[in-house]
Amino acid sequence: MFEALGISPYQLYGQLVLGLINGSFYALLSLGLAVIFGLLNVINFAHGALYMLGAFGAYFALTLFGINYWGALILVPIGMALIGVFIERTMLKRLYQLDHLYGLLLTFGLALILEGAFRHYYGSSGMPYAAPKELQGPLNLGFMVLPLYRAWVIIVSLVLCFSTWFLIERTRLGAVLRASTENPILAQAFGINVPLLLTLTYAGGVALAGIAGVLAAPIYQVNPAMGSNLIIVIFAVVVVGGMGSILGAIVTGYALGILEGLTKVFYPPASAIVIFAVMAIVLLVRPAGLFGRGE
């Protein structure tokens, strides 16, 4: 049916998969951003840089220690979580009493330092990182063929997003997190250790960024600029989904990734701006975002 428009189904499927891949990263990263914002009230501008750090983590693990992809997939998020604990305990914690702007400035500064340091040592060209042997090669779905590794990324990101959603919306720990987000003072009056939750939440969000970085390494190469390229789009996703909304971040992440892919097929010149156009429209029509609770 699309042949009439001069579009082959392969091109369409190809861009859909690409959109889904991008969407997977949008969802994973905006999810972490939303969780952090919800509880800490901090707009974590360092999220892109931490994602980049995750990818470098996989690269260092391999080149310095000979730890393969699977090892990195386990160890990098743990290391990143510890980095998150460090950032929260030593820096962010001091800013909670102040305006949001201070958290944003601090994390923006961290992002600049991290990205500047990596650009200094590794330049701006990417370093290749091979997909693991087990995930090389094509996957034939019948109507299309896609690289096995891409299918893996889509599945892992779906599983992670679902698990995070489940943890927050359906478990006891999630109820404690939601209560602490809604009314931290009362939660503490009930004996809930909110300061500890803040640390764990930041660590969890940073670990998610780290996993996203490892997943991205074989697809986008390992590049000091990979985070700053993405962070602006991620913010747009969070705004469209509704600041702090978990489900909003996930659904919007995938949806905007796919929309971007489709735009590449039907009207390529608009593909670079379509996400921001959607953001502008949503802000006009529904300022609290598609899934936001509003005031």
Added chain:
Amino acid sequence: MLDNAQPLLKVENLHSWYGESHILQGINIEVAKGETITLLGRNGAGKTTTLRSIMGVVRKRTGKIQFQNTDLIKLPQHRVAHQGIGYVPEERGIFASLSVDENLMLPPSVAKNGTSVQEIYQLFPNLLERKNSPGTKLSGGEQQMLAIARILRTGARFILLDEPTEGLAPVIVERIGEIILKLKSKGYTILLVEQNFRFAAKLADRHYVMEDGKVVDHINANELTEKSAALHKFLGV
């Protein structure tokens, strides 16, 4: 005031501030184990601020809040409840993003032998029916029941209740009175803030009267009639 037995809670020369406003101006209160005590006083007298200062919700405080062998002022906010204290706030504090059941299960246990969930749902059958709806979809009376129920679950034996009858229908007020009497008979210690003096008179062993951030009078249950004139002046009823 009290026998020489050491009180469970002893508030000494408590001063509290909201930012620059100096609200509590040297409060002294004692509560013995098993007593039911009320704080009476007009709007703005500082009753809620007293409870918030005990719970550590208000942070800027001086003086001493001795509970058993601990000075609560020295504790981080989240450690206060773990001393065995339950707080039912004035605004009830039901979480909108949690279901009724999640609200009930939220506060961590602070002592052994808390009321079991089964018993709680027996005591408050309405809550069981609405188990899965969002907490704030409950009626005012049901929210108040939930606010009390979730504290009983934690095992706290000392309970701070801030105006539990405010804005509720007479039948529900009566029901809450029954619950408080029942807790009293089970040996709970209760510090109750009330504007509804008739309600408080039926429950409490002693009353403290507050005005302008100070305790201005102390009344034993058996002195109520003789002191009623003074009381009317303070409460402005």
